[in-house]
Amino acid sequence: MSFIELNSGPWRGVAFLRGLGGPEDTPAGCKSLMWRHDGTSRLGGVLERAQAQVLIDAAAVPDRVQRAQPDPFVLRSVTTESAGEAFVFAGRMFSRSGDVETLEPCVAAQLTIAPETELAITVYEEFEYAVVAADGDLAVNRTPVPGRSVGFLDAGHRTLGLENHSDNIAHVLILGGGPA
Structure with a gap:
């Protein structure tokens, strides 16, 4: 593999x-x-x-x-409409903590983003992030990230912009942690 x-x-x-x-x-x-x-x-x-x-x-x-297997919660788009749902697996994101214990500060979360939706999420400025696009036609901070690929965001950002340009739900993993 x-x-x-x-x-x-x-x-x-x-x-x-x-x-x-x-x-x-x-x-x-x-x-x-x-x-x-x-x-x-x-x-x-x-x-x-x-x-x-x-x-x-x-x-x-x-x-x-x-x-x-965390409970889902509603995501809101930049227009405050329902944008899908999210789950936090590890670390802290969206004011929620994940059940997977880590020995190093990091975050792992799933976002299920509605079709034709744009949202902005708050991220830890000291973390770098990998945005794993399992499917969909995504853009991360306006940079295209096609399905089954990964986009990267260096440390120093306070927000992360996500857009689902497809006609279908997009499943995304957000993985973050301190620079190696």
Whole structure:
């Protein structure tokens, strides 16, 4: 399996799975965070029907299996209309904390963005971010990020602009952490 390299905080790579397993392919020094569109993630072990496998530095997380299935909450667009929903898996974002414990400050969240929607989210200025576009036709701060690819944002930004230009829902992972 090939991974797209991330290097945003403790996040090291991502592979899109199409519902297949993949933790046995985890490189040395990394742990696997499996993720699926329904707002479920699992650090270590298998997650049935996962859409992506995200690699995190093994030193950044406790050595145990963790599962997160947080309650969704409504996202608001720049016009304050409903823009979809979000789930926070690790760290703190949107004034919510994730269930996955980390030993290093970082964040992992899913955004399910409605079609033809623009939103702005507040981010930690000291973090760099990887925006994993599982599907959809996204733009991150006006830069196109097609489905099944990753956009990057250096530290120093207070907000992150996201646009879903497609006619379908876009599933996005936001992964952030301090510069390596």
